[in-house]
Amino acid sequence: MTMATQRLSTLFFRHAAPATLLRIAATSVLSLALTLAGLLAVTFAMSALSPIDPALQQVGDHASAATYAQARHALDLDAPLPERFVHYLDRLCHGDLGVSTATGQPVLGELREVFPATFELSTIALLLSAMAGVGLALLSARWPGSWIDSVIRIISLLGSSVPIFWLGLVALALFYAHWHWAGGPGRLDDAYEYTIDMPSGLVLVDSWHSGMPGAFASAVKHMLLPVLLLASYVLGSIARLTRTALLGELHQEYVTLARAKGAGSSWILLHHVLPNCAGPMLTVIALAYTNLLQGAVLTETVFARPGLGRYLTNALFYGDVPAILGATLVLGIAFILINGTTDMLVRLLDPRQR
Amino acid sequence: MAEHPLLHVQQLEVRRRDNREAPLVGPFSFDIGSGATGLVGESGSGKSLTARALLNLLPPNLQAHSRQMRFGDRELSTLNNREWQAVRGAEIALVMQDPRHALNPRLTVGEQIDEALRLHVRMRTTQRLDRVLQVMDEVGLPQSRQLLKHYPHQLSGGMGQRVMLAIALVNRPRLLIADEPTSALDTGLRNQVLDLMMQLADTHGMGLLLISHNLPLVARYCKQVLVMYRGQCVDRCAGNALDQATSPYTQALWNCRPSGHTFGHPLPVFDPESIEANAS
Numbered sequence: 001m002t003m004a005t006q007r008l009s010t011l012f013f014r015h016a017a018p019a020t021l022l023r024i025a026a027t028s029v030l031s032l033a034l035t036l037a038g039l040l041a042v043t044f045a046m047s048a049l050s051p052i053d054p055a056l057q058q059v060g061d062h063a064s065a066a067t068y069a070q071a072r073h074a075l076d077l078d079a080p081l082p083e084r085f086v087h088y089l090d091r092l093c094h095g096d097l098g099v100s101t102a103t104g105q106p107v108l109g110e111l112r113e114v115f116p117a118t119f120e121l122s123t124i125a126l127l128l129s130a131m132a133g134v135g136l137a138l139l140s141a142r143w144p145g146s147w148i149d150s151v152i153r154i155i156s157l158l159g160s161s162v163p164i165f166w167l168g169l170v171a172l173a174l175f176y177a178h179w180h181w182a183g184g185p186g187r188l189d190d191a192y193e194y195t196i197d198m199p200s201g202l203v204l205v206d207s208w209h210s211g212m213p214g215a216f217a218s219a220v221k222h223m224l225l226p227v228l229l230l231a232s233y234v235l236g237s238i239a240r241l242t243r244t245a246l247l248g249e250l251h252q253e254y255v256t257l258a259r260a261k262g263a264g265s266s267w268i269l270l271h272h273v274l275p276n277c278a279g280p281m282l283t284v285i286a287l288a289y290t291n292l293l294q295g296a297v298l299t300e301t302v303f304a305r306p307g308l309g310r311y312l313t314n315a316l317f318y319g320d321v322p323a324i325l326g327a328t329l330v331l332g333i334a335f336i337l338i339n340g341t342t343d344m345l346v347r348l349l350d351p352r353q354r
Numbered sequence: 355m356a357e358h359p360l361l362h363v364q365q366l367e368v369r370r371r372d373n374r375e376a377p378l379v380g381p382f383s384f385d386i387g388s389g390a391t392g393l394v395g396e397s398g399s400g401k402s403l404t405a406r407a408l409l410n411l412l413p414p415n416l417q418a419h420s421r422q423m424r425f426g427d428r429e430l431s432t433l434n435n436r437e438w439q440a441v442r443g444a445e446i447a448l449v450m451q452d453p454r455h456a457l458n459p460r461l462t463v464g465e466q467i468d469e470a471l472r473l474h475v476r477m478r479t480t481q482r483l484d485r486v487l488q489v490m491d492e493v494g495l496p497q498s499r500q501l502l503k504h505y506p507h508q509l510s511g512g513m514g515q516r517v518m519l520a521i522a523l524v525n526r527p528r529l530l531i532a533d534e535p536t537s538a539l540d541t542g543l544r545n546q547v548l549d550l551m552m553q554l555a556d557t558h559g560m561g562l563l564l565i566s567h568n569l570p571l572v573a574r575y576c577k578q579v580l581v582m583y584r585g586q587c588v589d590r591c592a593g594n595a596l597d598q599a600t601s602p603y604t605q606a607l608w609n610c611r612p613s614g615h616t617f618g619h620p621l622p623v624f625d626p627e628s629i630e631a632n633a634s
Contacts, residue, residue, distance in 0.1 A: 253455040259411055260450075261470040261521065262443030264436075271469070275460050351460060351505040 020354050028344040032336055039332040043325050044088050048081060052319050057101055097329070098322030102315070107326035110311065115330055116201030117187070118300070118308040121223070122292035125230035130285050132231070133238030140239070141246035142269055152239060160236030164229060168302035171225050183222030185304035192218055226303045230296060234288035245280040249273045278349045286342040290335050359385035360529060360561040361408070364422040368403050368585075371417050378416070379403045382587040384580055386529065390552060390562040392576035392593060394569060394607065400585040401565045405531050408563070409446055410438045426528065444474040446529045447522035449551075452538040453514025457506035463517050464502030470521045489524045493517075494550060512543040519547070523554060529561040536571070544568075548575055569596060569611050581607065 055071040063071075072078050076087050091098075097107040136156070140149045175182040186193065187203045196210040204223070207215040249255070250273055258268050297309035308327055315323035347353045367380035379400040384391075393401045407418035410433070423430040425445070433441065442448075450456040457466060467486045471477070477485070490498035493516045506514060515535065522530055532551060536544040548564075552575055555562045566572050572579055576593035581604045589601035599605055609622050 253450060253452070254458040256411065257448070257450055257456045257518070257521070258458070258469075260409060260442055260448035262439045262441075262473045263469070264439055267473075272458050272461075276458070349460075351462075352507050 021348070024344060024347055024354070028340055031343075032340040035336045035340075036333070039329070039336065040089065040092070041085075043329050043332065044085050046328070047088075047321055047325050048084065050321060052321055054101065054321055057319070057321075092329075097326040100315075100320050100323045102318040102320040102323065107322050110323065111308070111326050111330055113198075113201055114306050114308050114311040117203065117306045118293060118296055120202045120204065121226055121230065121299075121305070121307065122289065122296060124223070125227045125292055126234070126285070126289050128227065129231035129235040129238055129288065133235050134242055134281065136235075136239045137242035137246055138269060138274070140243045141250065141273070142265060144247060152243075156236035156239040158236075159232040160234075164233050165298045165302055167232070168225070168229050168299060171229060172302070175225060182224045183218060185302075187219065187222055187305055188215065189218040189222075222303075226299050226305065230292055230299055233295070234291060238284055238288055241284040242277065242281050245277040246273055249276050252276075275349075279346045282342050282346055282349075286338050289338050293334055294331055358424075358426075359387045360426065361386040362422065362424040363408070363420055366404070366407060366418065366420040366423070368400070368407050368412065368416055368418050371415050373417075377585065379407070379585040380587075384587065384590070386561050386563055387578070388559060388561055389577040390555065390564050390575050390593075392572035392579040393563060393565045393582065394567060394572050394579060395582035396567065396607070399582040401567075401582055402533055403585075404582070405448075405533050405563065405565055408531060409442055409448060411442070411448075440474070443470050443522075443527070444525045445527050446531065447525070447527040449515075449518050449522050449530065449532040449535045451534040453506065453509070453511065453518050454538070456518060457514060459506055461505075462502065463504050463506070463509070466506075467517065467520050467524055470524050474525050485524065486520075489520045492523065492554065493519045495520065511539055512547065515539060515543075515547050516550075519551065519554075523558075526558060527560065529563065530555065531563045531565070533565045534567070535564070536566070536568070544571070569608055570613075573597065 055068060055075055055077055058075070059067050059071045069078075076084055079087070095108055097111070099105065100107050100110060103110070133156075136152045140152045143149055171182075172184065176184040183189065188196070188207065192207070192210075192212065192215040196207060196212065196215055198206045200206055203219045204216070207219040210216075246269065250268075255268055255272060258272050263271070294309060294312075296307055297313050299305075300307035300310040301313075308330065312324065312327040312331075314320075315327060362385050364383045365381040366383070367377040369375075369377045393404065395401050403412065403416070406412050407420075408423075410418065410430075412418055420431050425441075428441075430438075430441065461469075464486060467489065468482055471482050471485060486502070487498045490501065495501055495513065495516050501513075506517075509517065515538070518535075530551070535551070536547055539547060548571060551562065551564075554560070564572060564576055573593050573596040579591055579593050579596055580587050581589040581591075581599075581601065583603050589599060589604045591599055591601075591604070596604065597608055599608060606622075612621060
């Protein structure tokens, strides 16, 4: 069977030429670089033009003019803007994102702790919701207007319209407090929380490598509810937009020809319509991913998990400019990478654009 | 015993599912024998609906009904969906108007021809490849091996139409329905593609239903012509007798055909009222 499939693809399917792949990759990298430059300029402008005065924040408003001037000089605030931008880039290149004014810790170190947690949670939630969303959309499009279709539309509407913090609290009350099926707040049970090392910051990976089977099980139990919650939050938009794309594509003439060839509805959906919806599908999934990365604040708060969203929110409350900028930069880079990869995939998958 | 026609249709009608209005097509009866049958009429006269009804491929809000639809020794009007799937593409095949829309932009020529084969017969991949190459050769596609890996957007209109023909013919159907197969092509290609279709129909003893609004073409190629007007079959005659038709509608259609002589002159206007008066 695999032999036959392999032969089929070598006979009938043309893979993109290496030169084409290289061209697409090169243009993608170029556009990524340009967007990154824009992002750096914006984050720098945010810090330079923000009404918060870091020097004043550091020395307090009773300090003498001399101390204040010294602090300004130490923080590189007295140089002209272009020079400050160059210094900013220079510091970034050396991995120096500044020191948090709230905690006195280097921002990079703090981000290293919180970003993997967010990344882990949103990636798992995304994989789950993308698979479930596309599956539901396929069922909907296979029997449009049927009861399956209505049930799926209601599920997806509920998922995206019920407030996530409320759903989170209800889920905790039922599945943790009442039935004890899932783990409670935090990433691990207390017994493991301070006993295992977190070199990667990904709790599933680190608890697996800790050698304690209980730690891994605990991590999974604690991840269950937040992952399901986040997944249900984006599931609706993925399912609805994919369903619309699939149904729109079903009116194309090539679908009629496929039916005239003797293909059934399920075959047509899987072999013709789904591949032709790859563009809109990848786009909505990428959008869901960016939503998850920045929008996990409420979930992280309700479940008392560390994460980028919560870190950024706290930094905003304290007016902690270096932390805000660091978190924004990480989020921005993640967005650029996600969008760039999506663009590249869409182009690679479409023979007309290769 | 009298010779059976390939397809014998009795009292075919196409209605909306809510059924409140008069039928969109028919009811009318016709036979399709070997050799080409032409189906002509103006836009909206029900030609394409008739063709789709013969394949049970109507849009979901429409419904076809016929007293009898005999294809060889099979009755088609009582088939269920699964049985129709076995007929479509294997015994009755369809060629559509515009290859730019009717071919899937994401699949290669080879995959699309092979798909029609794969849906109906169980064969080893290499055998299927042989059959695909053979049918591509029959429809005059050059360098078929390289062409297998081309995508539809890399083909010219004429080649696209030949690919569609290859898809239709790969299972050796007994009836080919060609729904305006040449409207998207220029004049030179038009004759080439039609000549090819006639020749293939002849060699394989395949019936051909040619839907067109190009009357001179139909007159030249078709043994029998059905003329449709507002969902009704208003006239039927031999293809070579189209210019001497007695039905006023057929006459009017024939007189409306543009040619080198009418270039620069207004075409005769055709008056529906006189036809209805005549018909009733």
